[in-house]
Amino acid sequence: MSNIFKAIGKGSGELTQAMLASLKEEGPVAGQTIAAAPAEPLQAAAGEDLAPVNPPVDTARIRTLPIHITGKSPLLPFSAANAAAAEQYRIIRTRLLQHPRQPRSLLISSTGPGDGKSITAVNIAGALSLKSEARVLLTDVDFRRSVLDTRLGLPSSPGLGDILTGTATLEESLIQIEQLPNLYFLPVGTPQSNPSELLDSERWAWLCNCLRAEFRYIVADAPPVASVADYELLQASCDGVVMVIRPDHTRREAVLRTLKSIPKEKMIGVIMNDVQDWFFTRSTPYSSHHTYYERPSSADKNRVAAGK
DSSP states (O other): OOOOOOOSSOOOHHHHHHHHHHOOOOOOOOOOOOOOSOOOOOOOOTTOOOSOOOOOOOGGGSEEEOOOOOTTOOSSOOSGGGHHHHHHHHHHHHHHHTOTTOOOEEEEEOSSTTSOHHHHHHHHHHHHHTSTTOOEEEEEOOSSSOOHHHHHTOOOOSOHHHHHHTSSOHHHHOEEESSSTTEEEEOOOSOOSOHHHHHSSHHHHHHHHHHHHHOSEEEEEOOOTTSSHHHHHHHHHSSEEEEEEOTTTSOHHHHHHHHHHSOTTTEEEEEEOSOTTTTSOOSSTTOHHHHTTSOOOHHHHHHHHTTO
């Protein structure tokens, strides 16, 4: 599997060694830019009624709401106080933008709960939305264990399930984030007893087409890989999968099994979350990775001014 990126620090221990040993990493990807033109709409075959044809989304009807995040939360760490964490997510953004396949719709998944896929999904979407020309959708597609609405302090419905059952429109379900105007959120919506059937429908194909036409990037918080039938249907409809693993939490056997189960053409990369030096702890007195982001002391400024 190629183009594996280790986005947040350097991992250590048995899990990291097993992962690196099992994956052959390619060299740097040549710098590329993403064209601004939107994707072509999905065309239905002759005689096939893909789904109801709706006009473009009326953005004036979309709710604009503020998110509410506690001060200690690792969500959206793009303030000056979290420069190192913010830079790691910008690195992820850059590698996604330069990826040879130019993925626009991403599933953020893991081997199981507790690996940090939901936090990672929010932060990747936030980093992408900071580019002024990019309109980004963050959506929760984990019908069984949705958490994004709670983490962000936003309403849970109407949302994706309501759109698929025909009880709400896309405009009624979308939320524009007040603090990040280019970031939109689509919650999972009213709990559904049949998510697999909803995702295996013409209306789901129609909705994917609508979202691709309206948003430059779509970042989806997905169920764990191969955990439920929902995941297979979601994987089939996305451009690529980003795996999140957590050292000393994710089992090595589960990582290797999961990586083998994702089709090569869908695999975008791996993010190591919550590694030892997460949130700026300095591992050695000579660690330039962390000191680069620190504000220079008065003594440092004086040395620079003196040419020392």
